[in-house]
Amino acid sequence: MASPLDARTATAGIAADSRTLDRLRTTARDDPRAALQGAAKQFEAVFVNMLLKSMRESLPQDGPFQSETTRMYTGMLDQQLAQDIAGKGIGLADMLVKQLQRHPSVAKEGATPAVREAAPAAAPKRASPIDARVRPSADPAGFVEKLMPHAHAASAETGLPAKFILGQAALESGWGRGEIRRADGSTSFNLFGIKAGRNWTGKTVDVMTTEFSGGVPRKVVQTFRAYDSYAEAFADWSKLLTQSPRYAKAVAAGNDGAAFARELQAAGYATDPAYAEKLTRVLNSALLRRSAA
Numbered sequence: 477m478a479s480p481l482d483a484r485t486a487t488a489g490i491a492a493d494s495r496t497l498d499r500l501r502t503t504a505r506d507d508p509r510a511a512l513q514g515a516a517k518q519f520e521a522v523f524v525n526m527l528l529k530s531m532r533e534s535l536p537q538d539g540p541f542q543s544e545t546t547r548m549y550t551g552m553l554d555q556q557l558a559q560d561i562a563g564k565g566i567g568l569a570d571m572l573v574k575q576l577q578r579h580p581s582v583a584k585e586g587a588t589p590a591v592r593e594a595a596p597a598a599a600p601k602r603a604s605p606i607d608a609r610v611r612p613s614a615d616p617a618g619f620v621e622k623l624m625p626h627a628h629a630a631s632a633e634t635g636l637p638a639k640f641i642l643g644q645a646a647l648e649s650g651w652g653r654g655e656i657r658r659a660d661g662s663t664s665f666n667l668f669g670i671k672a673g674r675n676w677t678g679k680t681v682d683v684m685t686t687e688f689s690g691g692v693p694r695k696v697v698q699t700f701r702a703y704d705s706y707a708e709a710f711a712d713w714s715k716l717l718t719q720s721p722r723y724a725k726a727v728a729a730g731n732d733g734a735a736f737a738r739e740l741q742a743a744g745y746a747t748d749p750a751y752a753e754k755l756t757r758v759l760n761s762a763l764l765r766r767s768a769a
C-alpha cells in the first residue's frame with residue numbers, strides 16, 4: 477500500500493514533473509482521505525501562484541529588462557515561491573478538506589472523485605492536473621474536417637500550405653483534445669498556443685503549461701490569447717506569422733514542411749527542444765497527407 481502523502485510530499489512536485497501526480501493517483505486508490513489532503517495542497521499552491529501572477533501583472537511591463545524570457549523565468553520563480561508558501565500552508569487546503577469531507581459522495585467513497593479532478597493522468601504537451609487544456613480523446617479526422625476551411629483561409633493569407641497550418645494547430649492542441657479552456661470550461665479557440673504579450677489587448681486565459689529551460693520541462697502558469705471563434709484564431713495566427721519579422725524564414729519555407737518546422741523552432745515559437753521534430757512528424761502523418769491530396 478502506498479504511504480499517505482504529507483503536506484511536503486503533496487507540494488514537492490507541483491512546479492516540475494508528474495511524479496507527484498502519479499503518487500497522488502496511487503494514494504487515491506489506497507488511501508483516499510490522504511489523497512484528498514494532497515490534492516487540496518496542490519490546489520492551494522496553484523491559488524498562491526495565481527495571486528503572485530496577478531501582483532506581477534500590476535507592475536509596469538515595459539521596462540528595459542522586460543522580455544518573454546524574463547517573464548518565463550519570473551513565472552518559474554513565482555511557481556517555486558508558491559510551492560514554499562503552500563508547503564507551510566495558508567489555511568485554504570484545510571478549509572477545502574473540511575468542506576469536501578462534508579459532501580455525501582466524498583464521505584461515502586473517500587476523496588477519489590476530487591483527486592481525479594485535481595490530478596488526472598499527465599498529458600503530453602502543456603497538460604497538467606490544473607491545466608484547463610485536458611480534454612477527452614481526440615478525433616483527428618473530425619478535427620481536420622472542421623478546421624480545413626479556416627486553414628485554407630489562412631493559407632491564402634500566408635502562402636503556406638493548409639496542411640502546415642492544420643499540422644501546427646494539431647500539435648499545439650493535441651488534435652483538439654488539449655484546447656486551451658477558459659475557467660468555465662468553454663474553449664478559448666486558441667489552437668496555436670499563442671501567448672498574450674504586453675501588447676495584446678484582447679481577451680486572455682491563464683493556464684498551467686509546460687515550458688522548457690535548458691532542455692528541462694517545468695510547469696508554469698502562462699497567459700494565452702483567447703478568441704471568439706476559430707476563424708478569429710486562424711486570422712490572428714496568420715497575422716502573427718506574416719507581420720513578425722522573426723517568422724519570415726518560416727513563411728518563406730514554401731512547401732518544405734521540415735524547413736517550416738525548423739524555422740518556427742529557430743524563431744522561438746516554442747521552448748520545446750524537440751518541437752521541430754514533433755511538428756514534422758505531424759505534417760508527415762497519413763491523415764494530413766490525405767487531406768492535402
